[in-house]
Each structure stands twice: as structure tokens, then as C-alpha cells.
Amino acid sequence: MVDHAQQLADRVWHRYDRKERLIRYAVLLGTLMLVFWAVRDIDIFWPWVWDAPNQMSNLGARMWPPSAAGLSNILNALLETVHIATLATFLTIFLALPVAYIAAQNTTPNRACLWLGRFILVSSRSVNTIIWALLFVAIFGPGVLAGILAIVFRSIGFIGKLMGEAIEEIDRRPVEAMEATGASKAKVVAYAIVPQVMPAFFAIVILRWDINIRESTVLGLVGAGGIGVILQGAIDTFAWPTVATILIAIIILVLIGEAITSLLRSKVL
Amino acid sequence: MLEITNLVKRYGHNEAVLKGLDLKVEDNSVVSIVGASGAGKSTMLRCINRLVEPTSGSIKLNGAELVNVKGAELRRARRKIGMVFQGFNLLDRLTVMENVLAGRLGYVNLYQAISRRFPQADIERAFTLMERVGIAHYANKRADELSGGERQRVGVVRALMQEPELLLADEPTASLDPRTSEQIMILLQSLASELSLPVLINIHNVAQAKTYTERIVGLRHGKMIFDGLPADFNKDALDAIYGGIEAPDDAITEQPGAQAEEPRHDPV
Amino acid sequence: MTPSDSPSSPRTWKKPPFIANPVIRYGIFIVAAVYLVWAFGSLPFNWARISEGLPRAARIFSGGFPPSLERYELLITGFKESFQIAILATLLGVFLSIPFAVMAARNIAPIPIYVIGRAVIIISRSFHPVIVAILFVAAVGFGPLAGILTLTLYSIGFVGKLLAEEIEEIDWGQVEAMRAAGAGYIATLYYAVFPQILPRQVGLSMYQLDSNLRASAVVGIVGAGGIGGTLMNAFGRYDYDFAFAILLVIIAVILLSEGISGWVRKKIW
Structure with missing residues (x-):
């Protein structure tokens, strides 16, 4: 009988071997402890949590039906939002390309430039648009300039990083061929590098424009222009039906932006 | 005229890739450089137009020294040297x-x-x-x-287009099918005589080297071990260059003359 | 050889234009130029206020250097809360994204369910988390609860979309095999669908944890808890040396978290 039991035991099937299982349990245990700590320690008044669905449906009810009053205001603000995103994306191109050039291993003039370029990209990317906006509102006062600058400063990191990677991934061979003809550095760049990164450039700029449309909808919450300004105003005055209209307008704007983006992408690429 | 004297190229502290090459190429002659992969053919060619920086030695094109020129002067030197690439x-x-x-x-x-x-x-x-x-x-x-x-x-x-005084070709036919590569070799050969241009061709295919060029230079481990007419390039020379490294089957099995017969027409 | 190449007449060559049709080519240039002028002209720049910008910038930066960590307890409390928000929101978001992703996958959801699933994902992706955050703050009050709800929705949108696409691309043969074996809908999901998407899900949750941590730094700006609130307060009180200290720590934490998340994803994938 013992023999038979042994045989059975041998035939027990496990999905994972012992070490894998240990790691899995350790990770699971660690995660659980982390969650337990987070739930216990977080500064939440729990009765509010249970009341939250109630509160949200309440807010939803107050928003319904959306009010069409002030629609022309909203449309103007939407247009301003689009302007901010577009102008900022346009300006970014001129700033991001030189940074990408010095931050790419194969085109950077020297190591100091390489690290300067990388430093610019990292600092631009690690500060969120709305924090940039906070800073520029403090400097230039509330208004669209702060918004445009905030978007520009955040987009430099995005476009610069992706363009830098595109430059690093080019085919080296045409570069070699151009150098062999006796072309200067600028001509090598114009003939062997620019044509190769053109498709990536269009794709990246279009992608960032789409993201910038979304980002510029919130700039107004810190006073940096766009639709966010009137959204904040409507919330502050408890004009919930207007808030609902603004939200719908934002969704439509974002969806239109996405449609334009995919249209452009299919045209260009 | 191209004159290479005691050309050495070493990457870092590794063994030198080129160990003191000497080569003289008269105007309007087509020279093929044969050798196994890693023998230093490609490095030698790129030293001439300085895509690779030579460690020491001298390279003179029509009397002008190419090693040590810098910046605009280097670019002026390069435009007199045309290059054709494998890829x-x-x-x-x-x-x-x-x-x-x-x-x-x-x-x-x-x-x-x-x-x-x-x-x-x-x-x-x-x-x-x-x-x-x-x-x-x-x-x-x-x-x-x-x-x-x-x-x-x-x-x-x-x-x-560079109006070159020297044409370098780095394995110009290695990415092509046999028939097309014959056509390119014929083209290089006839252009060289039309424009009275010295041409250096790195080539893997010994049969083509023997058919289309006037002089063969054999490299092994960065040293020149054969320099002579295609007619003198025999089995011994082949073994000396490739022996124990690899077997370029097209070179040993095919009769160069017979192979050249068929595509010998103007490709244009 | 075409007749135009006849060697007797002087031959000319011009680069074929990027866009063949001259009307469209110049049309695009004109439209772009007119747009730029119009957009710049229509935006309300407050030049008087902007011209004060440089002295203000000087004052802010001189006030901000050297950054001061004197009130580091506030900083630690803020970051702890941001971590807690990010962890809980990631967990909730990643779990909740599974049902929504199943609903939004065209190949396994019936049409009405599919429409609902897609709508939830589109709506939660259209709104910037900061906008969602002010709505939740309005509904459930200031504090981390609003932050958790915001980032949960944000995660559902992002993870749900990718997961739904993943489900739409699964190997259908496995599903057919399970159905042929007589498995029910849930069993089929469990055995034939989830195993195909789960490895991706683990990587995605690491990515989402990273991006939730970034986002939790900004939702605080509108009152949804975490370090963003601390930063906003410091800015509001012209406490620039502390604000810059917070900013630097945020950048450091984001870089660290990006590094860790990248490392973990590389290990898993």
C-alpha cells in the first residue's frame, strides 16, 4: 500500500516548481503586507467611503440635464485650448530638435553636450505639465502664456527623447557613404540623417499634439488658460449643469483630436 | 598613383589588424585585394579615405599625404577618393x-x-x-x-560624380546574385579604363578577381602575402591566403575562364 | 531611355516636391501661416503682467535656492500618502480593468456589453486625471479617497484599453478547444483567455504603478491628497525654497520608480 501511495505522490502535478512557488508566495505576501499597511495607515475617514457611491450619484443628479447656457463661452475656451496645444507643439519642435541632436550618442558633438542634452530631457520629463504650469503662473501671472510654456517645457522631454532614440537607431551606412564623399558634418546630417528620421518625426509630433490637447484641458485649473479656467469657475459656483456641458465638450474635443491624429498618421506614414 | 608605406592599424590594445602594409598602385590599373574575412581588407580600404584612422604609416595619393590631414583638408582629400560599398x-x-x-x-x-x-x-x-x-x-x-x-x-x-582620382570598392558584389555581380565587375573594369582611374577592389570571389582585374593582392592576418598577375595566382597562393581558414568553394571548383565566358557582354 | 533624356538639349533636374499638387502644397503653407497668426492674435496675452515676469522669476529662483528641507516631516507625510494612493489605486485599477477589458473585447463580448465597456474606457481615457480628481473632490471631499478613486478610474482606462486589445488578438484556437471540451463561458475565460493575457497584465501593473505614482503627485494640486497638495501649499505661501525641495525630491522619486519598474518589467517579460 505504501508503495502505491508513493506512486500516487509522484504523480501529483504542480503548475510551478518549488523555487518558483516560493518566489510567488513571497511576492504575494509582500504585496499583501504593503496593501494592508496602505489601507491601515492612509488618512481616510471610512464612513465617507461607504457613502461615496451615494455622493457620486447625488453629484451626477445635480449635473443632469447639462445646461446649454454659456455654450459660446465654452466653445471659445475650447478653441483657446486647441490654440495652446497647437502653438506649444509647434514651438516645441524648434527647441526639442537641437536637444535631441546633442542627446543622441551618434550625433552629439562631445560628452559634455551629451550629458547636457540628457539632463534637459530628464528634467523636462520628470516634471508634470501642471507643475510646470504652476511655476510659470507664478512667474508670468495667470494666462495662456504660462499654459503654452508649461506644455512646451513638458513636450521638449517627450519629443526630444523619442527623436534622440530615432537618431540613434538610424542606418549607419549612408552616413559612412556621405562622409566618404567629403561632405561636411552639416551636409551629412541633411542627407543621411534627416531623411531617415523624417517619418519618426511626424509620428512623434502628431502623437504629442494629441497628448497636448488632453493636457491643455487642465491647465486652467491652476490658472494657465484654456477650458480648465471656466471648468474651475463653474465648479466653484456650483453650476453643475454647466460643468456637465464642459465635460461633454472636453470628451468631444479629445475624440476629435484623436480622429485628426489617426487621419494625419495614415496620410503621412 | 597611390603609395601605401608601412601602414599599421590597431584597435585599442588588441593585436594589429594591419601589420605594416606596403602597396603601390599605378594610374589606371585595376587591383583586387583578396583575403579571408578579418584579414584586414576592409580596414585597409577605409584607412585610405580615413573612415578608419590608421595607427601609423603613410598613404600618399598623387604625392599628397593623406594620413594626418584634418578637417576641411581631409574633406578635400576625401572628395578625390570615390567609394563603392558592399551594402x-x-x-x-x-x-x-x-x-x-x-x-x-x-x-x-x-x-x-x-x-x-x-x-x-x-x-x-x-x-x-x-x-x-x-x-x-x-x-x-x-x-x-x-x-x-x-x-x-x-x-x-x-x-x-566626385571626379575621383582613385576608386575604392569594398566587396561591391557580395550582396548581389552571381549574374549581376559579373555585370558590376565588368562595369568597374570598363569604367576604370575609360576614365583612366586606378581602382582598388576588395573581393571575396577569387574567380572574379582573376577575370576582371589586372593585379591581385592577397592579405592574410594583416600582412600582404601575394602580389602579382592573375595568371600567377595559383593553387599555392590560394592555400597561403585562405588555407586553414575557410574554403571559398567558388574559387577552387570553378574555372574562372569558363565562368566569365557567358556574361561577357556590355551590361548597359 | 525616354526622349527627355536626349543628350543634345541641356538637361535640367529639380527635386520632385514633397507634395505633388502645387495647389495643395502652397495651400498647406498658407493655411498653416494664417492659422499661426490667427491663433497668436486671438489668444489673450496680458503683456503688462508678462513683462513683470523676469524680475519675478529672479525673485522666485533666488527665493528657491538653496532648497530647504526644514519641514521634511510634511514632505514625508505627503510622499507616504502619494505612495499609498498609488498602490491602492493600482491594485483596484488593475483588478477592475479585467472585467471592463473583457466587456470591451469585440471577440468575446456581446454587442450591448461591448458598447458599455468601450464607453467606460473611452470616457476614463478622455479626461485628464486632474479633471477627474476635482470632480471626485467635489463628490467625496478633500483627501486621499478622491485621489484613489481618480487613479483607479485612470488605471481602468489605460490598462483596460491595452488589455482589451490583447484579448482581441488572442489565439482563438485555444478558446475553441475549451468550448469543444464542453467548458462554460467563465471556464473558457479562465483557461483559454486569461493565461494568454496574464503575463502582459503583470508587466502592465508595474507600468501603471509607476505612472500612478507620477499622477498622484499632481492630483494633489486640486486637493486629492498626496505630495501635490504639499507642493501647492508651499507655492501658495510663497515658500519657494521648500517648494523647490519638494520638486527635486519628486523628480528623484520618479526617476527611481521609473528605473525599478523598468527593471521589474524586463525581469518578467
């Missing part, structure tokens, strides 16, 4: 004409280069050369739409 190295997304005119980049100014406003003489020369090799009707096609043989012709014309 064609074309600007794939640009038109054939732009690729060909790129051979003039050492001569035109930056504005002309970027706006593609090349001098009329350059455009005339481009058309003449493209007609010579049979690709003129592709002028406005994108380079990546062409077949391998056509792409290499673009590469050859680009090199000739």
Missing part, C-alpha cells in the same frame, strides 16, 4: 538623382546641398554617367525601389 549605402528615402548628386557634396556649398540646387554642370554629368550605366530613366524614383544591381550602379555613379 550600397544609398540614401534609401531619397531619389536616385539625389543619391547621385550626393557625390558632389564635397564641392557644393551648404545652401546648394540642402535646397538641392546643384550646378547645371553637375546635373549634366549625373545624367551622362547614369546613361552610361543605364539608370537615367530612374532619376526621380526612390532609391529603395530599385533592384540590387541597379542600386549598386547608383553607388558607382555617386562615387564617379
